[in-house]
Amino acid sequence: MSNDILQPLATFIATSILKQPKRVIKPTEALLSSGLIDSFHLVDLGLFIEKTFDVRIDDADLNKDTFDTLDELAAVISANRG
């Protein structure tokens, strides 16, 4: 998956959600099932994606059924960019 999507997502999650800017997030690391990101953060992630990548993903479409890793999230974003 292209780095121009992965990198901003990884930085946002490490800095704004985990508040550990130096934390490296691997593209295949589980984010939701591991509890790294909890449900309260999904809406933050959605707002960030909309602003950064100029795509609108329905809030109901951002959940454990659609992604768990950065790679999968990037795929959702690419698909919605259309």
Add this chain to the structure above:
Amino acid sequence: MSTLVAALRAHWEARPNQPAIHLLRAKRPDVGLTYRDLIDAAAGVAARLAAAGIARGEVVAIILQHGEPLVAAFWGAVLHGAVPTILPFLTEKLSPEKYRRDLASLFAITRPAAIVTYAEFGAEVRRAIADAPSGMATPMVLDLDTVEPVAPDWDALGGAAARPEDIALLQHSSGSTGLQKGVALSHQAIFNQVESYGRAIGLALGTDVIASWLPLYHDMGLIASFVLPVTLGVPLVLLSPFDWVRAPARLLQAISTYRATLCWLPNFAYNFSATRVRDRDLEGLDLSSMRAFVNCSEPMRAASHRMFVQRFTAIGVRDAMLSTCYAMAENVFAVTQGGIAGPVVVDRPVARDLRENRHARLLLPGEAADVVEMLSAGRPIDGVTLRIVNDANAPIGERHIGEICLRSNSMLTGYFHRDDATQTSIRDGWFFTGDYGYLADGELFVTGRKKDLIIVGGKNVYPQDIELLVEEVEGIRSGRVVAFGLFDEAAGTEEIAVIAEIEETDEDGLAQLREDIRRTIAQRSDVVARVIELVPPRWLIKTSSGKVARTANREKYLAMASASPPAQSPT
């Protein structure tokens, strides 16, 4: 009318076609249930409970997500004369193994006769039953993916014989500790509460509509936003908590669409809504129908109210809609209510006296000192008497802080199968709440808690549950962990902080341990830890009996954190 069944019967006979519940669902059309729809669906469940041989007074545990089966199962158990208790569903982050363990310990104490769940989830529940201690009667598992409505045969229903003093339902709070203490409430207590509270909020049949996203396993969701509207005949608009947390604008849209007038929210929801809703999701909304947003179930902040009104003024939210409430499952729900007839009362006691002398003293004329802005939780509702006591359990005067005790006509019958806990909490007819507060001119101000309880987003979390989890992480030793709450101003709620003593000093090892602790808490509790601090041996303060002292360690951490930047950031 003094039982829930009698209330349902009256609605079924007098207003079968009146809307009872509008169920909102993500990306699917809303489902409107009239009283006939709801009660016939419930009667269908009651028939299944009867066929399964469940007896009157037996406990039926309900493990279902938002939807028609959930509401039908609750009222179905009531119609059958069984005692329903709604339990949280497994979430995506929670480890199934931990969830099973909690369920097993609940089963051991509550001893349900049946568990109602989805066919798909039945295997999970059966494993939890297998894990429960031997010697208990095995509950049966009933699958309820869809409901099959039948018209109730009122006189033949098991619930028809219920007496006002019988236990109507059980309410549990979350976590291993919470699940072991079911609050048992009688029909009479529920009715007394619903009537008194209805008066306190000026409930008007025919015009009021209640909107809620709250989970039904929580008292505010179950009583204020489910049992009260259904029994009194007030239409209810119900969203799933999972949908709300992903799209908080849905609540505002629901209020606008259904012209809702009342809505109960924990404090964090004011902050969350104000900061997480997009402008475009507010287009065309009108919330001017609202009478009250009731802030309840965690410490209430004036800043959260201001943030909420400011953000939503353009769609009709006004200061006059803000109200407050102090509530607990042990009193069915509300103890006090404020901000209905007039604005919420604000008190500004001197910060230093509040902290050091437990005295909410007002400024003297001409005096200059820091004050704390306190929101009143309002006045006791009808049937409730309050008193504030000192450590020797003697009543103390106005503006002095002590434990809040209450006596009422809606108190719990007891903690179910837990006479020990009941006797500790109810003494000489007074329920000792474990909360600290003061009274001033008849208004109650809640200042803190005696018991070590953390409230995260309205959810009660017992620090000992978190500490036990952390002790299971490799590299952490038993008795070397403390967990406590820290108030997060931006979020409007408490966050979980964990401090653990470790021998490890290698940076990579420390980072790995933090990660392990974070993951363990996330997967095995209902919350996540925001602060994880690793400290060298002998850092933690212990009591004379060798236990970690939560309050003292919290203060030590705060002093350290204010002296240096939080160690949680770059590592």
